[in-house]
Amino acid sequence: MIISIVLLIFENPSILVTEMTESAMNVISLCIELIAVYTIWLGILEIVDKTGLSEKLAKLLSPLIKFLFKTNDKEIIKMIAMNMSSNILGVGNAATPCGIKAMKLMDDKSGKATPSMIMLLIVNATSIQLLPTTTIGLRTAAGSVSPTDIMIPTFIATFLTACFGVGLTLIIQKLFNRRKKLYQIT
Amino acid sequence: MPILIAGLLLYSKFKKVETYNVFVKGAKGSVNLVLDIFPYIVAIMVMVALMRASGITDFLIDILSPMFKFLGIPTEVSELVLLRPFTGSGSYAILKDIYTTYGVDTYVGRCASVIMGTSETLFYVATVYFSQTSVKKLSYAIPLALICNIFGTVTACLICKVL
Numbered sequence: 013m014i015i016s017i018v019l020l021i022f023e024n025p026s027i028l029v030t031e032m033t034e035s036a037m038n039v040i041s042l043c044i045e046l047i048a049v050y051t052i053w054l055g056i057l058e059i060v061d062k063t064g065l066s067e068k069l070a071k072l073l074s075p076l077i078k079f080l081f082k083t084n085d086k087e088i089i090k091m092i093a094m095n096m097s098s099n100i101l102g103v104g105n106a107a108t109p110c111g112i113k114a115m116k117l118m119d120d121k122s123g124k125a126t127p128s129m130i131m132l133l134i135v136n137a138t139s140i141q142l143l144p145t146t147t148i149g150l151r152t153a154a155g156s157v158s159p160t161d162i163m164i165p166t167f168i169a170t171f172l173t174a175c176f177g178v179g180l181t182l183i184i185q186k187l188f189n190r191r192k193k194l195y196q197i198t
Numbered sequence: 199m200p201i202l203i204a205g206l207l208l209y210s211k212f213k214k215v216e217t218y219n220v221f222v223k224g225a226k227g228s229v230n231l232v233l234d235i236f237p238y239i240v241a242i243m244v245m246v247a248l249m250r251a252s253g254i255t256d257f258l259i260d261i262l263s264p265m266f267k268f269l270g271i272p273t274e275v276s277e278l279v280l281l282r283p284f285t286g287s288g289s290y291a292i293l294k295d296i297y298t299t300y301g302v303d304t305y306v307g308r309c310a311s312v313i314m315g316t317s318e319t320l321f322y323v324a325t326v327y328f329s330q331t332s333v334k335k336l337s338y339a340i341p342l343a344l345i346c347n348i349f350g351t352v353t354a355c356l357i358c359k360v361l
């Protein structure tokens with residue numbers, strides 16, 4: 013960020029402030045959109061919660077979540093289960109509120125990201141996608157012959173990426189743990 | 199998606215949940231949630247805008263394109279690969295550009311579509327997700343996620359070549 017400011021001062025100082033305010037203004041409209049979107053999804057999520065569907069989902073995914081996140085907290089498992097399933101279904105907007113809540117619950121107030129928080133970030137960054145809704149929509153709008161053509165490649169690619177990401181994270185966390193243990197011994 | 203939502207509403211009727219009240223109760227949280235994450239989004243967006251305006255983005259694309267070529271990523275999608283971690287709406291705009299310039303059903307078009315799936319608006323997600331926590335140090339989270347994104351992009355390109 014500092015580099016870009018310095019560069020801009022030399023190149024074109026007049027646009028620096030305009031550029032900053034303009035992008036902040038864009039964020040305002042983005043946030044208004046987000047309020048609308050989150051209102052709908054938080055409402056729907058509350059219904060999902062009250063019908064007991066989220067508990068069923070959590071039960072279904074809990075072996076996986078317990079293994080990946082090393083937690084037994086019911087609320088955390090529920091939030092992560094909803095976060096993962098909305099990501100897989102391509103509803104990123106429903107995934108975000110759940111993800112934020114799960115992060116908040118996993119926070120240990122140490123100011124450092126815990127291994128399970130990092131795992132959640134990686135799971136989100138590499139999520140499997142069954143229905144890339146927005147991309148399919150854009151492809152249709154661009155006049156594609158078969159907009160859904162990319163579903164299978166996307167699924168395979170995201171699946172491989174998810175395995176890679178989760179595997180790598182697990183390996184790194186193992187290494188960190190071992191190092192910590194060595195420290196404690198010496 | 200519409201079917202799922204309709205199904206959910208039917209199911210909640212069946213379970214005798216007060217759909218309306220519950221919906222309102224959940225929806226109430228949205229304004230506060232967005233207000234809380236607002237400053238974080240501003241910070242990240244201003245940074246992206248400045249990087250673009252100062253030409254750093256173009257510079258980075260120039261530097262990284264040989265590496266992308268080496269990894270089998272077509273140069274046409276390098277701008278998408280580079281900006282995708284920062285901005286969701288911005289990368290969809292680039293995707294649209296790619297569709298109009300190179301065609302939707304070409305290799306480049308399909309490749310770009312799959313890349314959209316395998317990569318994530320990482321910096322945005324990280325800022326928003328951690329905004330409600332005490333976390334100041336992310337340790338290895340960001341580099342690790344970036345490596346995963348690159349892996350995803352390379353796999354996407356490979357799979358599009360085969361399928």
